[in-house]
Amino acid sequence: MHVRKLTGGLAAALAVTFSLLSGQAVAAPAPAPVADHLVAARVVTYDASGSAEFRTAVDRGAAIWNESVDAVELQPVASGQRANIRVLADNGWPRALTTSLGNGTVYIGRQAVDQGYNTIRISAHELGHILGLPDRKPGPCTSLMSGSSAGVACTNPYPNAAEKSEVEGNFGGELARTAGAVPVGVMIVD
Numbered sequence: 001m002h003v004r005k006l007t008g009g010l011a012a013a014l015a016v017t018f019s020l021l022s023g024q025a026v027a028a029p030a031p032a033p034v035a036d037h038l039v040a041a042r043v044v045t046y047d048a049s050g051s052a053e054f055r056t057a058v059d060r061g062a063a064i065w066n067e068s069v070d071a072v073e074l075q076p077v078a079s080g081q082r083a084n085i086r087v088l089a090d091n092g093w094p095r096a097l098t099t100s101l102g103n104g105t106v107y108i109g110r111q112a113v114d115q116g117y118n119t120i121r122i123s124a125h126e127l128g129h130i131l132g133l134p135d136r137k138p139g140p141c142t143s144l145m146s147g148s149s150a151g152v153a154c155t156n157p158y159p160n161a162a163e164k165s166e167v168e169g170n171f172g173g174e175l176a177r178t179a180g181a182v183p184v185g186v187m188i189v190d
Contacts, residue, residue: 041073042171044102044130047083048076054108054119058087061123064157065131068164071171072102072131085130087123094122096129101170104130116152124157132170133163 048058062074077083087106094112098104106126113119125147129135139146141154144163150156159167 041071042102043073043075044085045075045077045081045083046085046087046127048087050086050088051108052089054087054089054113054123057119057123058106058108060120061125061127061157064120064124065127065159065167068159069167069171071168074127085127094126096126098130101132102130106130112148117148118152118155118157120157121155124159128159128163128167131167133159133166 048055051058065074084103089108092109094109095107133145136143136145138149141150141156142160144159
């Protein structure tokens with residue numbers, strides 16, 4: 001599981017607070033870099049059982065996000081459990097329906113695949129919507145969230161530095177903001 005470091009500033013603030021609560025004010029020691037606290041990544045589960053022939057692409061898209069960010073980890077749902085993300089294959093255009101940050105339904109549409117778009121890029125892009133990222137069209141191939149505007153020749157399934165940073169901010173722990181840039185309950189058709 002990925003972990004994210006939380007700076008020693010929080011530890012120093014807590015030390016001062018606890019000192020004040022005990023009735024005696026003392027200076028907090030300077031935080032040591034090795035004393036950083038670790039915060040576990042938020043686990044978001046996905047169910048790709050309805051993704052048909054795209055199952056491998058969905059698993060690879062999730063793995064790409066896991067390789068790219070530390071604050072969230074996409075894991076296949078355990079048997080008998082309810083997933084945060086449902087991934088379905090259909091004959092339409094790829095799209096995502098977000099219900100809240102880290103929750104929703106992804107459709108891997110065969111229409112885009114039939115037109116020549118890369119299935120792993122589609123999967124990573126649509127999962128990006130569930131992780132709080134909007135479309136960024138038109139955009140270059142170096143931007144995962146440029147989606148179809150990068151053209152069928154673009155097979156890059158990796159988020160760029162700005163996209164990674166935005167997801168880290170969306171899932172960066174209790175002190176991070178809790179809402180992504182993607183509106184909730186809106187179908188995002190790519």
